[in-house]
Amino acid sequence: MARNKDLNKQMRDERREQILSNALRLFAVNGLAATKISDIATISGFSQGLIYHYFRSKEDIFTELIREAFGKLNHAARELEKLPVPPREKIKIALEELLKSFEKSENFALSHLLIAQATVSDAIPKEAKKIIAAENMVPYEIITRIIIEGQKDGSIKQFDSNDLALVFWTSVKGLAMHRAAHGKKYKTPDKNILMSMFFT
Amino acid sequence: MARNKDLNKQMRDERREQILSNALRLFAVNGLAATKISDIATISGFSQGLIYHYFRSKEDIFTELIREAFGKLNHAARELEKLPVPPREKIKIALEELLKSFEKSENFALSHLLIAQATVSDAIPKEAKKIIAAENMVPYEIITRIIIEGQKDGSIKQFDSNDLALVFWTSVKGLAMHRAAHGKKYKTPDKNILMSMFFT
DNA sequence: GTCTATATCCAGATAGAC
């Protein structure tokens, strides 16, 4: 009996993941308001009403996606900061990994795009706004700290560290947007271009 | 009589401009679907129904804004290319002017944001999609040509010219997004950071 | 030109059969 329960729960979780993944693309590309529950249901292969067996509302799905997106991004940023390598290497690795992830995984780029759009928008659920307010500055702060370290040891250029961190993340977001907009036609740019803002 | 007609037309045009400017902020920030005609009417200071004396539909306003945004952007890009200065200077001027415009004019940043969001979205009017398809690549192509020129005379770094042009525009778009999201709290980053991707 | 009232449509969410 416990077996069946576990199996059921697992199938339910898989279904939820499937819905979330489909919803991510639609929300990131078209936004919350322009995405219909019936769109999500259709590309997930079942009826409109069934969505409500897995989620309480459209806003719930959106909020869950925002939560996941920040969870992953900020976890990665914290792990990056802890790496036992010099600061210059951390920036290099971050840029490389971000570019590689954009190339490999459309969902990764979509997740960044979702965050970007949700951050500017007023028309999102209250709960999502709270998550953004709490989590949005974390990657920025971490990159700033790493940059300051790298400037102390002279391995990172002496621009204003806040400016550098700002340009780091805005450039990455811009790239995510482009990747999401152009899909398969997207070609990852040479990582050395972005790196030349930080290193001589 | 002709006097009165001209005056009426002028007032009408001013009113249209006012509506467009208010709509720009709402569309850029919240998107087409999440923006209600009544929102636009309210911040413009009149009733919901009156919008329809100036525009045929919500989609019409959106399309007009897209048309204007590309009109200005692509005009500026073409003027840039014609400037009687070396290619290296053109890139420098472009970056300077873009950063300065973001700082001075919120509408300028919003206009870039509108283009960025409309480019990724499927949920926009057909007519707007056509404009995007026709105009979207123009700035990219112009910057690519300028970069190639600058690489010939050795004044611009020898990265792949398409990659450089891509990073140029995605970085600018990322900055526009950030400017639009953070409004008055936005501080323009040191232009030399972005320039160091292009110049030694 | 401007407003109020309303027709119409559409999408989110629910109920209930299977």
Add this chain to the structure above:
DNA sequence: GTCTATCTGGATATAGAC
């Protein structure tokens, strides 16, 4: 668990008074 049918609310667009 899944579907179909339906309730309900809200937004676009129109009509008509002033």
